[in-house]
Amino acid sequence: MYTLYSMRRSGNCYKVRLALAQLDIPHELIEIDILKGETRTPEFLAMNPSGHVPLLEVAPGRHVAESNAILWYIAGHTPLFPDDRADRAEMLQWMFFEQHSLEPNLGAAYFWLALVKGGRELQSHALEDWLQEGYRALGVMEKHLATRRFFAAGRYSIADIALYAYTHLAHQCDFDLASFPAVRGWLRRIEAQPGHVAMDWQPQMAAAQ
Amino acid sequence: MYTLYSMRRSGNCYKVRLALAQLDIPHELIEIDILKGETRTPEFLAMNPSGHVPLLEVAPGRHVAESNAILWYIAGHTPLFPDDRADRAEMLQWMFFEQHSLEPNLGAAYFWLALVKGGRELQSHALEDWLQEGYRALGVMEKHLATRRFFAAGRYSIADIALYAYTHLAHQCDFDLASFPAVRGWLRRIEAQPGHVAMDWQPQMAAAQ
Numbered sequence: 281m282y283t284l285y286s287m288r289r290s291g292n293c294y295k296v297r298l299a300l301a302q303l304d305i306p307h308e309l310i311e312i313d314i315l316k317g318e319t320r321t322p323e324f325l326a327m328n329p330s331g332h333v334p335l336l337e338v339a340p341g342r343h344v345a346e347s348n349a350i351l352w353y354i355a356g357h358t359p360l361f362p363d364d365r366a367d368r369a370e371m372l373q374w375m376f377f378e379q380h381s382l383e384p385n386l387g388a389a390y391f392w393l394a395l396v397k398g399g400r401e402l403q404s405h406a407l408e409d410w411l412q413e414g415y416r417a418l419g420v421m422e423k424h425l426a427t428r429r430f431f432a433a434g435r436y437s438i439a440d441i442a443l444y445a446y447t448h449l450a451h452q453c454d455f456d457l458a459s460f461p462a463v464r465g466w467l468r469r470i471e472a473q474p475g476h477v478a479m480d481w482q483p484q485m486a487a488a489q
Numbered sequence: 490m491y492t493l494y495s496m497r498r499s500g501n502c503y504k505v506r507l508a509l510a511q512l513d514i515p516h517e518l519i520e521i522d523i524l525k526g527e528t529r530t531p532e533f534l535a536m537n538p539s540g541h542v543p544l545l546e547v548a549p550g551r552h553v554a555e556s557n558a559i560l561w562y563i564a565g566h567t568p569l570f571p572d573d574r575a576d577r578a579e580m581l582q583w584m585f586f587e588q589h590s591l592e593p594n595l596g597a598a599y600f601w602l603a604l605v606k607g608g609r610e611l612q613s614h615a616l617e618d619w620l621q622e623g624y625r626a627l628g629v630m631e632k633h634l635a636t637r638r639f640f641a642a643g644r645y646s647i648a649d650i651a652l653y654a655y656t657h658l659a660h661q662c663d664f665d666l667a668s669f670p671a672v673r674g675w676l677r678r679i680e681a682q683p684g685h686v687a688m689d690w691q692p693q694m695a696a697a698q
Contacts, residue, residue, distance in 0.1 A: 329629045329632045329633050330586060330590070330629050338575055338578070339575065342575060344575070344578045344579065344582055345582050345586075346581070346582040346585035346586055346589070347585075348581070348585050349578050349579075349581040349582035349584075349585050350578070352577075352578060352581050353574065353575070353578035353581075356574065365562065365565065366547055366548065366551060366553070366562070368561075369547070369553045369558050369559070369561060369562035370553065370558075372555070372557070372558040372561050372562075373553055373554050373555045373558035375558075375585075376555035376556075376557050376558050376584075376585070376588050377539060377554075377555055379585050379588050379589045380555070380588045380589065380592070380593070381539070383589070384589070384593060420538045420539050423538045424538050
């Protein structure tokens with residue numbers, strides 16, 4: 281069984297928790313608090329030299345890091361993964377776009393504005409850049425979604441999960457999606473997928489039902 | 490035949506040119522000058538809404554963007570691509586690391602310091618952050634390579650190509666690799682791979698031989 285090291289309020293971790301829930305894949309969840317330095321201990325760094333969650337143990341002593349690499353690992357041969365080679369490349373294209381152009385801006389703004397007490401004052405010099413570059417990324421997404429229901433392969437895939445994680449948190453970190461109607465429609469489509477769970481969902485909720 | 494839209498002095502484009510050369514894959518090369526705005530024309534944005542090179546046309550009217558997604562597309566079923574699922578995930582892990590933690594720092598520093606006239610003055614406020622975060626990424630790589638010859642799967646793969654592109658340019662943008670001996674040894678191993686070509690290599694060099 282997989283072991284997932286995860287922080288509940290991290291969008292990157294939510295991606296993996298959402299995919300595991302939607303695919304109904306059993307796993308043990310270990311909650312990590314990055315604000316308490318729990319990813320910078322020698323034990324954690326031995327598992328992931330980057331010092332980040334999420335981190336998935338896929339076999340005893342064998343770990344996969346980076347949220348989108350984990351998504352790729354767990355979703356292979358499932359309905360969240362297209363069959364065609366060019367479709368898969370398109371899916372990866374949007375997953376790299378997410379880590380390069382969206383997450384460093386919306387993710388950073390969310391972390392400092394929504395999670396860290398006093399973060400707005402600490403990062404006031406950076407906020408303008410995050411907003412400018414984040415809106416640029418959202419503009420690329422809006423244009424793409426204007427004529428498409430999902431990001432890649434004409435269907436719901438892990439590319440959508442990757443991009444959903446921080447986009448659905450935009451309103452919590454100073455971004456306004458009012459002028460991004462296609463993005464807002466896509467967010468609703470993702471939330472309507474069978475087995476979708478919210479970011480504050482926990483496995484024991486299902487067990488208690 | 491593939492068509493690659495590429496800029497000669499871009500590290501992201503060099504990744505793809507290196508892999509195509511090393512795999513001996515025929516392609517047409519179209520030189521794009523991003524400094525002249527050639528990726529922001531309506532025609533280019535219709536092919537890639539992000540407005541970036543490299544961009545690979547894989548079939549008439551069908552394009553793959555993002556350098557590492559292109560590497561993934563062209564290298565499948567070649568010696569640059571491991572067979573095992575966990576090995577492939579490890580390879581992708583380092584490719585996402587590259588786009589998230591290395592390229593935004595070394596790539597940005599290289600672009601503004603080595604390519605743009607007057608860039609150092611324009612970006613003086615950002616350089617300190619690029620150096621700090623870039624050195625942090627290089628530190629993660631150094632630790633990983635201290636006990637390994639390559640980044641993933643115990644062999645040369647597209648993860649190495651992805652990370653090589655900007656790491657080998659570090660000395661051109663204020664980074665000093667003196668205290669990263671494992672990284673320097675790895676750079677030499679990459680350059681010793683059969684079919685390796687330098688960044689200023691051009692296909693007509695081979696044709697003229």
